[in-house]
Amino acid sequence: MTGFASGQGKIAGFSWQxxxxxxxxxxxxxxxxxPEWIEGLDNAARAHLQKLVSRGSIHANIRVVNDKKTSMGTTLDIASIVQSLEKIQMIETQAEELGVDLSPSKASDVLDLTLDNAEFVTNNEEIIFLKDELLKAFEGxxxxxxxxxxTEGNELAKILTAQAKQIEMQITSATKLLPEREKRLKANFLEQLSTVLENVTEADPQRVAQELALLTIKADVTEELDRLKVHVKSFKQFLLQGxxxxxxxxxLMQELNREANTLCSKSQNSSLTAIGLELKVMIDQMREQVQNVE
Incomplete structure (x- = not known):
């Protein structure tokens, strides 16, 4: 599910975003x-998010700037630049030894690393205070x-509820077709049986009855429609749970799709096949929306 929030402020001479x-x-x-120089901030922020979010690709960025140094102007002295270059060279050398390909370093990479070094705070108590306050801001x-x-989830629930109702309507339409379909299947079975019996001198009535029963069971789609109803009911209950x-x-999307496939393969009726295909389209559309649900 998509989402976005941003905040900024100041803490003890530092600006944060x-x-x-x-x-x-x-x-x-x-x-x-x-910021790497605020020890423990990454783990604490990550732990807080993991307690609240269970699905999605989450991107979070905490940026801190020392206003004192900014107000005086950041000086890019040679020593800081050399220190940054040495760090980058160390990383690239290690990556080369391990066979890891890295994109070429740019001047902006050196600048970012140099500015991060310039914002390092030596007072440990100040860092701890800053971390605690940043965590509070992060939680907000x-x-x-x-x-x-x-908010997006509420709107998505409305869409999914409407789609579930459309599937229920298709299931109801399919159920109404069953009596007429059963009559036609029975007539076809009897016609085929008569053809077979004409070419057979002897036939065991009990065996014929068993075969007819098996054919009837294989053609029956009542169970598929009943399972479709149950799955849709469960789906709507999940939406209400929040x-x-x-x-x-x-x-549930996998199970709904499985039942729709079986319905199409067993239909032996053009109208029922059309409903099965429409169900597959609706279920596929619903599955796309479900990918957004946490």
Whole structure:
């Protein structure tokens, strides 16, 4: 499910900006970027998100700038630049030894690393205070982020409810066709049986009755329609729960599609086949929407 939230502010001489966004994903994928010099911030922020989000590709960025140094102007001294270049060279050398291909470094990479070094704070108590305050700010942004996902979820629930009702209507239409279909199948069976008996001198009545019963059972689609009804009912109940239901809905989509396929293969009736194909289209459309559900 998609969502976005952003926030900014100031803490004890530091400016911060936090962005959290998500795009659809079948599983859970975190991509979190935090200042390396604030020890423990990455793990704490990641742990907080993992408690609240169970599906989606989540991108979060926490940016911190030292206003004191910014106000005085950041000086790109030779020593800082050399230090940054040495770090980049160390990474590239290690990657080459391990056979890992990296894209060529750019001047902007050196600049980013140099500025990050320039923002390093030596006061440990100040770092701890800054981390705690940033976590509070991060939790606030995440709350807004979850709210945006909930808003989208409410709209998505309306769409899925409407699609479920359309499937129910198709199931009802299919059920109404069964009596007439049964009559035609019975007439066909009797006609074929008469043809077979004309060419057979002896036939065991009990065996014939067994074969007819088997043919009737194989052609019966009542169970498929009943299972379709049950799956749709379960789907609607999941929508009302408002919990983490994405994976459960994925499973129901597979089962709905399985029953629709069986209905088409057993139909032996053009109208029932048309309904089965329409069901497959509707289920496929619903499955696309379910990919957005957490």
């Amino acid at each position: 936090i962005d959290v966004r998500s795009v659809n994903n079948r599983g859970l994928d975190f991509r979190l970027r935090t 942004v995440v709350e807004n982020f979850l709210s945006s996902r909930q 919990a983490v239901i994405g994976r459960k809905m994925d499973f």
